[in-house]
Amino acid sequence: MKRKKLKVIFTFVICSQAVVYDVNNVTFNDAEPICKSMNIGKPANIYDLTHYQMLLTHLRPLIPAGRKNTYIWTGMKYKNNQLLLSSGENITLATEVWYPAYPRSDTSYTNVGVAVSKYPEYTYQGIWNINPSWSFHGVICDI
Template sequence: MLRMFVVLVAFCLGVAFATNSQSGVCVIKLVKGKLVSVGDCQKNDGSEIARLMKRDLKMKQKGRCDILYKSKCFHAIVYPTHNANFEDAQAACKKHKWKLGNVYDVMNYLLLQDFFVTMIPADQSLINVWTGMTYTNGNLRLTSGKEATFPEQLWKPYSNTQWTNVVFAVRKVRKKNTRDIFNIAPDWEYNGVLCED
């Protein structure tokens, strides 16, 4: 009964959760109407899902969050064309009293990818999404100034050190050896924006 209730609530809210267990990462998300656990998930009775849903429901009730991750509320903006430079992306977030968002770690990146891929316009194969992160002095940094680290498969900076803004690519079909998170000049125009409360 609890599992059916959890599935119904998750379906209605469009929820995906990520947790850390002692043995690794556990991702719980809704796939084709069913809750699916991927990774090192210790409990299979629905109690962990229910706990996460209660926690994140409180966050979601405060305001519309497209993605909740570690109590951080993310919002996705996607335009039909590549018409938003960095300044436009900042303004889009500010309009809603948000700020440009961060990608905190690999799990956060994967959840963002899963959400943004559903927003890629039908006539496009990928979108690039502005973040508030920066690339300075050879380091990838969050908006707080704290250094962020990602594996080489994801973070591939261009050698132009004057390109200090950071975007991430979202593809309908993932390809190997591509730049997934990278630095770019602020005047380039893309169609995705990641905002955060």
């Protein structure tokens, strides 16, 4: 399926870029090929609270027009109640990074995305473990 890019790709300190489309049509299985097709690596990780906060700041301007939020894939996984980097290494992130009521223990919720609100003070944003077949607006890629 051909996708139309909505916003300019950005780069920030952790050497990541985001690709954001105007529609929710990127499953997790689409995420890695999108990163590779743009020669910008693989889906990225979120390493700590500071990295997460920087990411939100840079993603907010990319929220599609007329929307209050966007959903983006990372390269992270969630298995056996553990958050994993794309390398498979276990990582613990601050509680405030998680979307309210997440992580979920559903074993099909193996991949990690991030929900970003246009409004910084909005409660319903953060990372969440979700089924890889769900469609999001895009992906964060490591460079």
